[in-house]
Amino acid sequence: xxxxxxxxxxxxxxxxxxxxxxxxxxxxxxxxxxxxxxxxxxxxxxxxxxxxxxxxxxxxxxxxxxxxxxxxxxxxxxxxxxxxxxxxxxxxxxxxxxxxxxxxxxxxxxxxxxxxxxxxxxxxxxxxxxxxxxxxxxxxxxxxxxxxxxxxxxxxxxxxxxxxxxxxxxxxxxxxxxxxxxxxxxxxxxxxxxxxxxx
Amino acid sequence: xxxxxxxxxxxxxxxxxxxxxxxxxxxxxxxxxxxxxxxxxxxxxxxxxxxxxxxxxxxxxxxxxxxxxxxxxxxxxxxxxxxxxxxxxxxxxxxxxxxxxxxxxxxxxxxxxxxxxxxxxxxxxxxxxxxxxxxxxxxxxxxxxxxxxxxxxxxxxxxxxxxxxxxxxxxxxxxxxxxxxxxxxxxxxxxxxxxxxxxxxxxxxxxxxxxxxxxxxxxxxxxxxxxxxxxxxxxxxxxxxxxxxxxxxxxxxxxxxxxxxxxxxxxxxxxxxxxxxxxxxxxxxxxxxxxxxxxxxxxxxxxxxxxxxxxxxxxxxxxxxxxxxxxxxxxxxxxxxxxxxxxxxxxxxxxxxxxxxxxxxxxxxxxxxxxxxxxxxxxxxxxxxxxxxxxxxxxxxxxxxxxxxxxxxxxxxxxxxxxxxxxxxxxxxxxxxxxxxxxxxxxxxxxxxxxxxxxxxxxxxxxxxxxxxxxxxxxxxx
Numbered sequence: 001x002x003x004x005x006x007x008x009x010x011x012x013x014x015x016x017x018x019x020x021x022x023x024x025x026x027x028x029x030x031x032x033x034x035x036x037x038x039x040x041x042x043x044x045x046x047x048x049x050x051x052x053x054x055x056x057x058x059x060x061x062x063x064x065x066x067x068x069x070x071x072x073x074x075x076x077x078x079x080x081x082x083x084x085x086x087x088x089x090x091x092x093x094x095x096x097x098x099x100x101x102x103x104x105x106x107x108x109x110x111x112x113x114x115x116x117x118x119x120x121x122x123x124x125x126x127x128x129x130x131x132x133x134x135x136x137x138x139x140x141x142x143x144x145x146x147x148x149x150x151x152x153x154x155x156x157x158x159x160x161x162x163x164x165x166x167x168x169x170x171x172x173x174x175x176x177x178x179x180x181x182x183x184x185x186x187x188x189x190x191x192x193x194x195x196x197x198x199x
Numbered sequence: 200x201x202x203x204x205x206x207x208x209x210x211x212x213x214x215x216x217x218x219x220x221x222x223x224x225x226x227x228x229x230x231x232x233x234x235x236x237x238x239x240x241x242x243x244x245x246x247x248x249x250x251x252x253x254x255x256x257x258x259x260x261x262x263x264x265x266x267x268x269x270x271x272x273x274x275x276x277x278x279x280x281x282x283x284x285x286x287x288x289x290x291x292x293x294x295x296x297x298x299x300x301x302x303x304x305x306x307x308x309x310x311x312x313x314x315x316x317x318x319x320x321x322x323x324x325x326x327x328x329x330x331x332x333x334x335x336x337x338x339x340x341x342x343x344x345x346x347x348x349x350x351x352x353x354x355x356x357x358x359x360x361x362x363x364x365x366x367x368x369x370x371x372x373x374x375x376x377x378x379x380x381x382x383x384x385x386x387x388x389x390x391x392x393x394x395x396x397x398x399x400x401x402x403x404x405x406x407x408x409x410x411x412x413x414x415x416x417x418x419x420x421x422x423x424x425x426x427x428x429x430x431x432x433x434x435x436x437x438x439x440x441x442x443x444x445x446x447x448x449x450x451x452x453x454x455x456x457x458x459x460x461x462x463x464x465x466x467x468x469x470x471x472x473x474x475x476x477x478x479x480x481x482x483x484x485x486x487x488x489x490x491x492x493x494x495x496x497x498x499x500x501x502x503x504x505x506x507x508x509x510x511x512x513x514x515x516x517x518x519x520x521x522x523x524x525x526x527x528x529x530x531x532x533x534x535x536x537x538x539x540x541x542x543x544x545x546x547x548x549x550x551x552x553x554x555x556x557x558x559x560x561x562x563x564x565x566x567x568x569x570x571x572x573x574x575x576x577x578x579x580x581x582x583x584x585x586x587x588x589x590x591x592x593x594x595x596x597x598x599x600x601x602x603x604x605x606x607x608x609x610x611x612x613x614x615x616x617x618x619x620x621x622x623x624x625x626x627x628x629x630x631x632x633x634x635x636x637x638x639x640x641x642x643x644x645x646x647x648x649x650x651x652x653x654x655x656x657x658x659x660x661x662x663x664x665x666x667x668x669x670x671x672x673x674x675x676x677x
Contacts, residue, residue, distance in 0.1 A: 115392075138361045142354050151364055158368045165375050169270045174332035181339040185360070188343065189352045196351040 003122075006043070010126045013039035014104065017133040018097035020149050022090050026071050033149055034064040036130075040156050043126050047119075047164045052172065056159070059176050063152060063183040070187035071145065074194040096136060104129035119164035127164075130157025144193055148186030155179060205252065205276035206267035206323055209241060209284050213316035220309035231299050234308030238292035238315070245285035250278035274323040279669045283439055284319050286666070287432065290520055291315040294428040297524075297641075301424050301531045304344050311428060314340060318436040327444060328374025331367045334404065334437075338363040341429045345421045355416030362403050362413055369400030377450060390450045394457060397444065398464075404437050405494050407464050408471040411487075415475075418487035419542070423534075427527035430490045431520055438497040438512065439666070445501070446670040461502030466587070466597050469495025473601030476608045482530060482561075483542035485608065489526070489568050492605065493519055496583060503586045509674050511582040513663045518567065518575025518652045525564035525645045533557050536633050544611075549619035556634050558616045560642040565609045567649050569602065575652035578660065 016039065019032040037060025044053045086094075108125035116124060134154025141147055159175055216237050220230045248254065252263040267274045276284065291311055298307050317337045321330035338360060345356050377393035401407075406414050418426050445452045452458075472491035479485055493515075500512035533540060533554060540546045551558040563574070570580030587594040652659045667674050 135365075142357060144352055144357075147357055147361070151361065154364065158371075162368075162371060162375070168272065168329075170272045170329060171332070173270070174329065174336070178332055178335050178339070181336060185339050185342055189346075189357075192346060192350070192352055196349060 006046070006122050009039050009042045010122050010129075013043065013126055014101050014129045014133075017130060017153055018094075018101065020146075020153065021097050021100075021133055021137050022093045024090070024146070025084065026145060029145065029149060030064060030068045030071065033067070033152070034061060036153065036156065037061055037064060039126075040130075040160065043123060044160060044163055046123060048167075055172070055176065059179050060156075063179055066180075066183045066187055067145065067148065067190075070190050074190060093140075097133070100132045100136065101129060104132060116161070116165065119161065123160060123164050127157045127161040130154065130160065133157075144186060144189035148182060148189070151182055151186075152179065155182070201264055201267070203261065204264045204267040205248075205281070206265075206274040206320070208263075209245060209276060209281075209288075210274060210316050210320045210323065211267075213237060213241060213288075213312050213319075217309045217313035217316065220312065221306070224305050224309060227305050228299065230305075230308045231295055234295045234312050235292055237312060238288045238295060242285045242288035242292055245281040245288060248278070248281050250281075252278050272329065273325045274320060275325055276319070276323045277669070279665075280322065282663075282665050283322065283669070286516060286663075287315050287318055287436065290428070290431060290435070293520070293524055294424070297528055298424060301422070301535060303422050303424050304348070307344060307425065310340055310344055314429070314432060318432050321436060321440055322443065326374060326378075327440075327447065328371050330440060331370035331374075331400070335364060335367050337433075344425045345417060345429065347420060347422065350420070353416065353420040355413050355418075355420055358413030359417050362406070362410065366400045366403035369396045369403065373397040373400065377448070390454060394451055394454050397451065398457075398460065401437065401441055402464065405434065405498065406491060407494065407498065408468040408491070411468070411471070411491055414487040414491060415484040418485075419481060419483050423483065423486055423527040423530045426486055427523045431523050434490060434494055434497065435516060435520070438494075438501065441498075441501055442504075442509075442512075442670055442673065445504075446673040449672070452673060458502050458504070461498055462587075462590075462594070463502075465495045465497070465499030465502055466594050466601075467495075468492075468498065470597045470601045470604075471495075473604030475604075477604035477611075479608060480544045481542045482544075482547065482612070485565075486523075486526060486530075489523070489565075492601065493568065495601070496580065499587065500579075500583055503583065503590065504673055506586040506590060507582050508586060509667050509670070510664060511579040511586070513666050514582070514656060514660045515576055515579035516663055516666070517660060518579070518649065521575055521645065521649055521652070522564050522567040525560060525567070525642070525649070528645070529557050529560040529564065529642065532638060533561075544615045547612075547615050549616075551616040552619065554634055556639045556642050560646065561616070562609065562613060563646050563649065565605070565612070567653075569605050569609065573650060573653045575649045575660075577653050578656040 013036060016032040016035040020029050020036070023029065023032075037057060040060060041053050041057035044056055048056075104125050107128055108121045111124050111128065112119060112121050119127075130153050134150050134152075134157055137146060137150030137153060141150060155175075155178065162171075216233070220234060223230050223233075252265060254261045254263060265275055265277045295308055295311060298311075304310075314337055317333055317340075321333045321337075324330050324333065342356055342360055345359070346352055373393045373396035376389055376396065403410055445457075469492045472488045472495055476485060476488035476492070479488065496515065497512060500508040500515070502508065503511075530542075533550070534542075536554065536557075540550075567574040567576055570576050570584075584598060587598055668676075
């Protein structure tokens with residue numbers, strides 16, 4: 001993949017992550033999560049063989065599907081086309097998202113020089129962006145779906161960084177198990193929330 | 200693949216058993232009995248297994264290997280580690296055997312066994328950094344037990360999940376950063392970064408002050424029986440894991456400032472726990488502060504490893520577990536006998552008149568954790584107080600404040616249990632003894648055990664000093 005395409009992939013990845021942070025519409029969020037995993041796959045191809053990268057993609061899409069099915073079965077999903085005016089919270093989170101993207105692009109080079117010389121700058125930008133967005137989402141949201149999306153985003157960011165540093169099959173297997181378990185726990189939280197609301 | 204290995208017995212077998220228990224979880228009693236039997240057998244087997252792993256049965260010799268290889272990585276359980284394994288399975292047995300009485304989740308037997316096996320695997324996995332992901336898996340499994348049925352997911356459990364997930368990258372990155380730098384000078388920036396990352400990771404895992412905010416929130420919403428089991432296992436295993444990391448890596452233990460940092464972290468955590476406990480008005484939350492205080496003592500003991508802290512740490516493991524068991528058993532039993540008790544001080548007023556043995560048991564378990572002479576934890580705490588005071592005078596007032604905070608809470612609780620409020624709804628209950636003979640026997644037996652541990656530590660607790668034999672670099676054999 002040439003440099004321009006890689007840059008576009010990183011931008012789309014951060015855009016999808018930003019949508020998850022800013023917008024509070026379940027259908028859009030789950031679509032953005034799926035897009036996030038596709039971009040993640042394209043970026044991780046730089047440091048992993050296509051087969052191993054495909055495993056990450058499949059796991060990511062399975063996680064997305066699990067969350068989608070849970071949300072659909074809970075009956076809380078809303079139409080994608082439902083018009084919704086931006087709220088003050090969304091404007092605030094949008095501003096934060098811009099700031100986080102800026103930080104990710106600016107800090108990528110410094111991070112490469114000081115700590116991770118073997119990782120490419122674009123990969124570090126994507127990884128840092130995912131970690132920062134994930135942390136911000138985890139720190140500000142208590143709704144289960146968004147918390148799980150935040151955790152998955154944070155984990156993806158770290159997986160991306162770690163993939164550029166070290167390779168181990170056991171580690172890959174454990175990361176897969178953690179991602180799938182996280183999606184299961186997220187689905188469990190969502191179902192519990194729905195049950196307690198209807199009780 | 201060689202299956203005649205110690206990890207096969209104490210990691211793979213219990214994991215398979217827990218999968219079987221998941222399949223039969225609807226047969227609750229059967230699954231509890233199987234979990235009890237499995238845990239007890241594994242604990243006894245680990246305790247009596249020969250250190251050289253050469254096992255004789257019916258005139259035949261079976262030589263077990265201590266390493267199980269999986270995808271070029273290894274799980275290693277040496278003969279000297281088996282005592283730790285025995286202790287962890289003993290805890291699993293103790294919590295399962297009494298779990299039958301309380302309305303905890305149907306998944307408790309299977310999950311508790313899986314959690315124990317996974318904690319054993321964190322102590323066995325090589326390289327150590329993979330333990331970070333195993334801990335994350337344990338956390339993800341634990342949250343299923345920590346969220347009560349029919350209630351919305353509390354923010355405590357979410358914060359717990361977030362905090363433990365954030366810890367994982369710190370440990371993984373530190374492992375990568377310091378791989379193969381044994382020969383670097385101790386002032387190397389990489390070593391310093393690696394050490395800071397490891398310590399932050401452990402601080403997040405162990406809920407060291409000020410990273411503890413989720414713990415009381417979680418304790419308030421979870422069943423005391425489940426909470427005490429999960430955090431006893433976490434506290435014990437992570438403390439032993441920290442000792443293992445310090446023992447394994449010379450660059451870490453030789454770095455100036457690591458042990459003083461651990462001492463300060465321990466003292467500040469137990470100070471925060473003591474002060475915050477003194478202000479509490481809900482007994483459910485107290486378990487979290489007790490765990491925090493005990494984590495503080497454990498970290499202080501590791502920080503004082505060269506001044507007798509190791510012995511204090513080993514001596515405290517069993518009495519601490521017993522005190523948690525007694526507290527959570529008593530509290531769960533009280534809430535089962537009188538479901539209207541919500542854990543607040545108001546609802547506990549005058550409880551002594553109705554449930555005298557339960558009330559006394561609550562107080563005794565707290566006094567045990569405080570370190571009262573003649574109770575189980577006194578020998579370990581006395582060693583730590585002396586070692587801390589002998590090292591620097593800074594620790595003494597802070598330790599004193601922490602103990603005073605805990606003592607203040609106990610006095611307030613005694614006052615509440617003895618005072619009857621005429622306006623309290625629980626006062627309207629008929630004053631009759633609802634404690635069964637069996638409950639009285641169990642509570643008296645545990646109290647007696649705690650007394651025996653405190654009065655005869657050389658008989659009951661000295662065998663636990665054998666847990667330290669694994670750490671040959673940190674505590675060289677004399």
